[in-house]
Amino acid sequence: TTLTTRTKWDLTKLSLAANNIGPRGATLLAQYQGWPNLTRLELSEANISDEGAIALSKNTSWRKLTGLLLRKNGITERGVEALSKNELWNELAELDLSNNHFGALGAKHLGSNKSWTKLRDLQLYDCDIKDEGVVFLAQNTSWSSLIHLDLSFNAVEDEGAKAIANSIWKKLNSLDMSGNPIGEEFQSLLKDGREWDFITFA
Numbered sequence: 001t002t003l004t005t006r007t008k009w010d011l012t013k014l015s016l017a018a019n020n021i022g023p024r025g026a027t028l029l030a031q032y033q034g035w036p037n038l039t040r041l042e043l044s045e046a047n048i049s050d051e052g053a054i055a056l057s058k059n060t061s062w063r064k065l066t067g068l069l070l071r072k073n074g075i076t077e078r079g080v081e082a083l084s085k086n087e088l089w090n091e092l093a094e095l096d097l098s099n100n101h102f103g104a105l106g107a108k109h110l111g112s113n114k115s116w117t118k119l120r121d122l123q124l125y126d127c128d129i130k131d132e133g134v135v136f137l138a139q140n141t142s143w144s145s146l147i148h149l150d151l152s153f154n155a156v157e158d159e160g161a162k163a164i165a166n167s168i169w170k171k172l173n174s175l176d177m178s179g180n181p182i183g184e185e186f187q188s189l190l191k192d193g194r195e196w197d198f199i200t201f202a
Helices: 022-031 049-057 077-084 103-111 130-138 158-165 184-192
Strands: 013-015 040-042 067-069 094-096 121-123 148-150 174-176 198-200
Touching: 022 049, 049 077, 077 103, 103 130, 130 158, 158 184
Parallel strands: 013 040, 040 067, 067 094, 094 121, 121 148, 148 174, 174 198
Antiparallel strands: none
16 A cells, blocks of 8 residues: 555566465556556565456556566466457566466466567466467567567476467577477477577476
């Protein structure tokens, strides 16, 4: 409540990571109509859950938001669905939903997003999305600016690797597939398909 009463603060960046603000805190932040110049919001490990994610998705003032970091918040497919439907964050370039176990269904909701056309950095470490989820993500036709993708530790196998290789993400030059049981043939398919600045399967 104290933060949202500081009306004279013209915040551009806000980090409340590991502060356990919970869904109530996230809701209060989202309902506040100030800070129209906010570009980066870091709420990782803040215990916001689906309720907090849904509240954030309904914010109507953060039109300049370019970075949203929500790592390890207990967000399931419900929260991801709400976030994915947001049409206000047209400037969003970085999204981190790592360590939220929303699975393939959550990935399907993410892949259906049409408004984040400037997304460049997508971090989905340990989200349990598997091959099915990667296939859904790779079907997205709006993220043509995507440069970095982290899908490490998601139990992704050959079918997921093939989906990435066949995606429209032609600018993608940084890929983390660590901890995924991808066969050598499909590792080579990804490696040889383009020039990479960074790619790892280790």
